[in-house]
Amino acid sequence: MYSENFTQRYYRFLNGRSPYEIKDFHASTKGSHIEIIEMILLQQALKLGGIDRPVIFNPKPSINILEYSDLIAGDSLILARSVWHEDILNYRGSLFVSEPIVKFGEYEAGLYVAKRNVHLHNLAKTQLEKLTVVANPRWKVDWRALHNTDLNIVSFIGPWETMLEMVETSVVDAMLINFSVSSTLELNFENRLYVPVNDLKVFLPDSRHFVVSKRHPEGRAVFEALNKGLEMLRNNGTIEKALKQSGFINEKVKDWQTINIQMLKPGQP
Structure with a gap:
């Protein structure tokens, strides 16, 4: 296995x-x-x-x-x-x-930016055309989800860590990442801090x-x-409980706006 x-x-x-x-x-x-x-x-x-x-x-x-x-x-x-x-x-x-x-319909992710870039923390949905996001075209589901938003996509084929470094060094503004299990949704990677743009999330179709x-x-x-x-x-109920308790289905972002909501099938919440 x-x-x-x-x-x-x-x-x-x-x-x-x-x-x-x-x-x-x-x-x-x-x-x-x-x-x-x-x-x-x-x-x-x-x-x-x-x-x-x-x-x-x-x-x-x-x-x-x-x-x-x-x-x-x-x-x-x-x-x-x-x-x-x-x-x-x-x-x-x-x-x-x-x-x-x-x-x-259950898989959601956030637009993570460097925590020090405070001006990006509270962008409105109408401001997304100003945001650049790095994405790997080989990650087909992520790629398709992002292309159904107003975000400016920067294509990059390479390691996940390098993509995060691009966010850290301001080559791009953001990266699509599973919501962190921390109480603040903050991601700490090698002592560098990243946070999701508040109130916005992406559905992976x-x-x-x-x-x-x-x-x-x-x-x-x-x-x-x-x-x-x-x-x-x-x-x-074990699968639902596991996904929620593990933070994969993150209750903290339950009421956040889905910026590619049009991709949800008819009848989906």
């Missing part, structure tokens, strides 16, 4: 507990927490679905085409974190795609799913167990 290398933070969060006994999903480590939560939900879903054996994670530096290649070939069974549905459309013949762990190899000999059985378990976790 593949995962970005969140191993150390994962074990710090467990703190000796079994992943199956986790009921409280509040963050206890710095950095994005959703990856840790997904590792736990994946294991809980598999057990509920009837797969009662330990899950062994094989960390990799990133999710990329090579990982999909291993899944397609049947050399790897499942990814340990969710992926955008759009990113695996071309591989659906080779991959089982689970029910969504993050449903369409896609759902996220676990994927399982069709060619792996255990693929179908694991997929069926996974979907069964995910349905149970969805029905008993």
Whole structure:
């Protein structure tokens, strides 16, 4: 099974507990927490679905085409974190795609600016045409979301850290980032502080799913167990609780304006 290398933070969060006994999903480590939560939900879903054996994670530096290649070939069974549905459309013949762990309409992010740039903290929606935001065109969902706003997009293909450095050095004004789990929504990266533009958020127009190899000999059985378990976790409220307690669905920005609201499907809130 593949995962970005969140191993150390994962074990710090467990703190000796079994992943199956986790009921409280509040963050206890710095950095994005959703990856840790997904590792736990994946294991809980598999057990509920009837797969009662330990899950062994094989960390990799990133999710990329090579990982999909291993899944397609049947050399790897499942990814340990969710992926955008759009990113695996071309591989659906080779991959089982689970029910969504993050449903369409649930993924929101903020326009993070350097905290020292106080003049950017309270921009109105009507002022967005003045704001430059760095974005990677290979991140298709982010790219499409931003192109449905009045923001000025600066294309950059490179590491996330370099993009954040562009914000720090004022090459650009902002970067689209998951809302921080801190009480103030402040992001502290290498002792540099960033905050979201107040009262504005961006909806990312896609759902996220676990994927399982069709060619792996255990693929179908694991997929069926996974979907069964995910349905149970969805029905008993565990998935919603996990996403909210982890800060992924951030209650602090519940009433903020969605600047690309037109992308929501009819009937969505």
